[in-house]
Amino acid sequence: xxxxxxxxxxxxxxxxxxxxxxxxxxxxxxxxxxxxxxxxxxxxxxxxxxxxxxxxxxxxxxxxxxxxxxxxxxxxxxxxxxxxxxxxxxxxxxxxxxxxxxxxxxxxxxxxxxxxxxxxxxxxxxxxxxxxxxxxxxxxxxxxxxxxxxxxx
Numbered sequence: 432x433x434x435x436x437x438x439x440x441x442x443x444x445x446x447x448x449x450x451x452x453x454x455x456x457x458x459x460x461x462x463x464x465x466x467x468x469x470x471x472x473x474x475x476x477x478x479x480x481x482x483x484x485x486x487x488x489x490x491x492x493x494x495x496x497x498x499x500x501x502x503x504x505x506x507x508x509x510x511x512x513x514x515x516x517x518x519x520x521x522x523x524x525x526x527x528x529x530x531x532x533x534x535x536x537x538x539x540x541x542x543x544x545x546x547x548x549x550x551x552x553x554x555x556x557x558x559x560x561x562x563x564x565x566x567x568x569x570x571x572x573x574x575x576x577x578x579x580x581x582x583x584x
Contacts, residue, residue, distance in 0.1 A: 439466035440473040448525055467551045519577040526576060530555050538562040545571040 435455060438444050443466050449455040455476075458464050462472040530553030533540045537556030543549035555576060558566070566573050 436477045437464070437474050438477045439469060439471045441466065441469050441471060443468040444477065446529060448529070467553075516579060520579055523576050523579070526553065526555055529553055532556055538566060541566055541571050541573060542569070545569070 464474045533556040537558045
């Protein structure tokens with residue numbers, strides 16, 4: 432995944448994650464990249480600092496790779512399943528790194544954003560099944576974060 436610093440024609444700055452540089456270009460041409468604040472599709476990349484791996488990050492990545500290999504070996508998991516778990520973990524980590532954890536206030540904050548009472552931003556948190564059902568009934572877009580094997584052990 433590649434993280435880009437982006438800016439819209441109205442000078443709103445935000446970040447976007449893409450599988451490749453060509454993926455960004457394709458999505459931009461199709462008008463799929465939009466500003467989360469004003470919804471314009473006139474978006475450009477901005478200067479960004481390079482992301483350097485520290486020893487701590489490397490050990491986390493290494494331990495994650497080791498955990499994936501152990502999981503696949505110990506459970507006799509097919510390689511496709513192990514790869515899917517890895518992609519789900521990356522998806523969840525991406526959201527947690529780029530969105531605000533509002534905890535148990537998730538339903539309230541999601542409604543505020545949906546009804547324009549709060550600035551549009553990425554959030555995640557906790558909600559009961561009933562709260563999620565109510566949000567969906569109101570037209571609020573929600574999606575559960577994946578639960579992975581290490582979350583249940």
